[in-house]
Amino acid sequence: xxxxxxxxxxxxxxxxxxxxxxxxxxxxxxxxxxxxxxxxxxxxxxxxxxxxxxxxxxxxxxxxxxxxxxxxxxxxxxxxxxxxxxxxxxxxxxxxxxxxxxxxxxxxxxxxxxxxxxxxxxxxxxxxxxxxxxxxxxxxxxxxxxxxxxxxxxxxxxxxxxxxxxxxxxxxxxxxxxxxxxxxxxxxxxxxxxxxxxxxxxxxxxxxxxxxxxxxxxxxxxxxxxxxxxxxxxxxxxxxxxxxxxxxxxxxxxxxxxxxxxxxxxxxxxxxxxxxxxxxxxxxxxxxxxxxxxxxxxxxxxxxxxxxxxxxxxxxxxxxxxxxxxxxxxxxxxxxxxxxxxxxxxxxxxxxxxxxxxxxxxxxxxxxxxxxxxxxxxxxxxxxxxxxxxxxxxxxxxxxxxxxxxxxxxxxxxxxxxxxxxxxxxxxxxxx
Ligand code: PLP
Numbered sequence: 001x002x003x004x005x006x007x008x009x010x011x012x013x014x015x016x017x018x019x020x021x022x023x024x025x026x027x028x029x030x031x032x033x034x035x036x037x038x039x040x041x042x043x044x045x046x047x048x049x050x051x052x053x054x055x056x057x058x059x060x061x062x063x064x065x066x067x068x069x070x071x072x073x074x075x076x077x078x079x080x081x082x083x084x085x086x087x088x089x090x091x092x093x094x095x096x097x098x099x100x101x102x103x104x105x106x107x108x109x110x111x112x113x114x115x116x117x118x119x120x121x122x123x124x125x126x127x128x129x130x131x132x133x134x135x136x137x138x139x140x141x142x143x144x145x146x147x148x149x150x151x152x153x154x155x156x157x158x159x160x161x162x163x164x165x166x167x168x169x170x171x172x173x174x175x176x177x178x179x180x181x182x183x184x185x186x187x188x189x190x191x192x193x194x195x196x197x198x199x200x201x202x203x204x205x206x207x208x209x210x211x212x213x214x215x216x217x218x219x220x221x222x223x224x225x226x227x228x229x230x231x232x233x234x235x236x237x238x239x240x241x242x243x244x245x246x247x248x249x250x251x252x253x254x255x256x257x258x259x260x261x262x263x264x265x266x267x268x269x270x271x272x273x274x275x276x277x278x279x280x281x282x283x284x285x286x287x288x289x290x291x292x293x294x295x296x297x298x299x300x301x302x303x304x305x306x307x308x309x310x311x312x313x314x315x316x317x318x319x320x321x322x323x324x325x326x327x328x329x330x331x332x333x334x335x336x337x338x339x340x341x342x343x344x345x346x347x348x349x350x351x352x353x354x355x356x357x358x359x360x361x362x363x364x365x366x367x368x369x370x371x372x373x374x375x376x377x378x379x380x381x382x383x384x385x386x387x388x389x390x391x392x393x394x395x396x397x398x399x400x401x402x403x404x405x406x407x408x409x410x411x412x413x414x415x416x417x418x419x420x421x422x423x424x425x426x427x428x429x430x431x432x
Contacts, residue, residue: 009044028053028397029390036063039411039418041395050422052389052396052408057221057253057365060280061325062411068283068321075317083308090316097323098291101262103271108297111289111311115252115278116144118288119215121305122274123148125292126213126246129299134211136201136245138175140401142222143215143250152215155222156401171206173197175220176228179358179369180377187229195235208243213274218264221253224400225367225407227360233268246273246296252288253365256280257326257412260336260363267362283322287315331412335364338419342366342408349427355381356430357404366408367399368430377404381432388429394422 013032031043039062040048054060061068075090082088095109110125112118123135135152137143143152145159151166153159160166174181176191183190202208214236220226233249240247249272254264258280261267265275273296278288289311326332343361346368350356355378357371370381382404389396389406399407410422 013044029395038062038064039414048393050394050418050425052394052410052422054409054411055284056279056397057258057409058279059284060256060258060412061283061322061329061331062413063284065283065322065325065413067325068285068318071317071321072285072314075314079313081309081312084306088313088316090313090320091311094311094316094319097320098277098289101323101327102275102291103265105271105293106275106291108294109289109291110297110305111287111316112307113286113288113310113312114144115250115276115288116146116149117307117310118252118276118278118290119143119149119152119248119250120146122248122250122276122290122292123152123213123215124305125274125290125296125300126248128304129296130212130244130246132210132212132245133169134171134206135169136171136173136211136214138216138220139172140175140177140220140223140226141215141217141250142220143217143252153222155220155224169206169210171201171211173201175223175226176232177220177224177226178229179226179360188231191229191232191235195239198239202243208245211243211245213246213248214240215248215250217250217252218254218268219259219362219365221365221407222399224369224405225361225365227362227365230268233265233270237270237272240273248272248274248276250276252276252278256322257332257335258363258409259365260332260339262326262332264362281322282315282319283325285315285318287312287319326412329413332363335412338414338416339363339366342419342423345423346426346430349430353430355432361408364408364410364412364414367405368408368426369400369405370432371404377402379403382406384432385429388432389425392425392429394425394429396426 010032033041034044035042041051098109099107137152139154142155143149148167151170174194176194178187178190181190274292276290347359350359357369370378372378396406399405
């Protein structure tokens, strides 16, 4: 007899997964992806899911973009790995390309594999060249899961608890999260209050001359898609300049068109000392990096940092194709326009729904924050909305310290029809 269970081709693999995969690896949905194309993921049963997760802000050019696939196939047949044994063309071309698309002052690139690894490298560079130990980070931030990046991550206890001792000399200040502050509705007042904490930090806890860097996400990702006032980064730049502290901007999640500009710093018109890149850089292939100023990197002697796999030829080829697609198809602009329209629709849908705290976003980094009946963050309501979306074959993820936010991270080349389908589902699912 053929039962629903035996026709579910996902099940065999899920059972094997339960048996062989380290259970620490949490997955969001119990489906097994077999293939993906554009905005859709197909499971082993052939069911299609509209993907508003993009592998956590990675597939910015959609799944398996033909130009990226072609570049990967061609490169894989030609040269797959050299490590630091030799130079290779793709590495050099990609570094040149990154310098061309990032702010003018940034002109020296290091390539790595993951976001956390790139943040680690950026911190090592900052400490080495300044000779200072201190790092200032922000509450609610996420920078990765290695020891230094865990120490810099304060979005959730889950990421740090029971792993202590963590690296020290890290000083955490509040991020201007207006909605959950005393200044709801007044982002500028919230910003001033957050920045005031620098004075207290520098008089009570650490002398600014002992601080190597400030590290910041231009829009907080894991923290709940929190968009600070546009002047936030400018003010940080001023503080950093005043005390000769380096400003590290972590664009791992916001980069490569996600916020409606190639990089989120362009909204604030500032140039960081170190810009950290990953996720969307290579269309789904593992790659990351950080770009800085030669004046700094020239003080970092050869061999003081390195990697075996970072800047792998196949990943570099994928990144070069991805950047071309982003620019040729004007995808950041598309994310800016469509993101604005979608946000307006979602804000309208949220009207009169007290459990929807706030709808916010920048470009294609959009979020719906849920509250309970007393106005407190509600993980339960966010999870109900995620489950309803899943029933309607729309994949969305949660974020936020309480898991009370759902984040919408579509591919930047989402079609108008796909946007409409998703909006209809989301409008329905907001009524949890
Ligand atoms: N920095 C930010 C802002 C991130 O969002 C992430 C991952 O979500 C990381 C760093 C860590 O990246 P990875 O998971 O590739 O190590």
